[in-house]
Amino acid sequence: MKNLDTAFSALADPTRRAILARLALGEATVMELAKPFAMTQPAVSRHLKILDQAGLIIRRVDGTKRPCRLAPDGVAAIDQWLGMLRDTMARNYDRLDDVLAEMTATNQKDTP
């Protein structure tokens, strides 16, 4: 994962998200990607370059083809950041639950 900035920026485009969703199913070449998306190959290549630079896909050389696949590390890095946010929120809610439980207990004690 090169950088969270470039990764999130790359994900801000619906075509690039659709390409990633297709690659989650398995490796594909530029030609294979261009067909279902009704795009020219240069247009697909431009999107792939951005996804590659963002560390979200990996490309390999296979003769004249350069099939690409999802980079699990790139997806994991984004997942990790979101997980941190989710965990902090959850801990915060737990703390709120504790405070509310304590308040309820105190109120019950105070009620005659």
Place this chain on the structure above:
Amino acid sequence: MKNLDTAFSALADPTRRAILARLALGEATVMELAKPFAMTQPAVSRHLKILDQAGLIIRRVDGTKRPCRLAPDGVAAIDQWLGMLRDTMARNYDRLDDVLAEMTATNQKDTP
């Protein structure tokens, strides 16, 4: 969640990600956010406006203050999209495991 495009685009900035991480701990005003980030209040306000438009934060009116907090729905929408990607990848790996297991079984059967 208004739009995954604007949400991912908003997350492509390190200051905005840091603001979200702070808000995961609980509600904060512009003034409270400006201090630790060593930023002017107008600069913080600009970032908050982008996060608000992306559906990632919720602001409420409290007299002259407008404290903001994380929008759980916004974070959940991003989580959901990543979850879809993760699940598709996992199913794909499972399928690959099945194919490999079948190949191993066939090879063992063929071995005299």
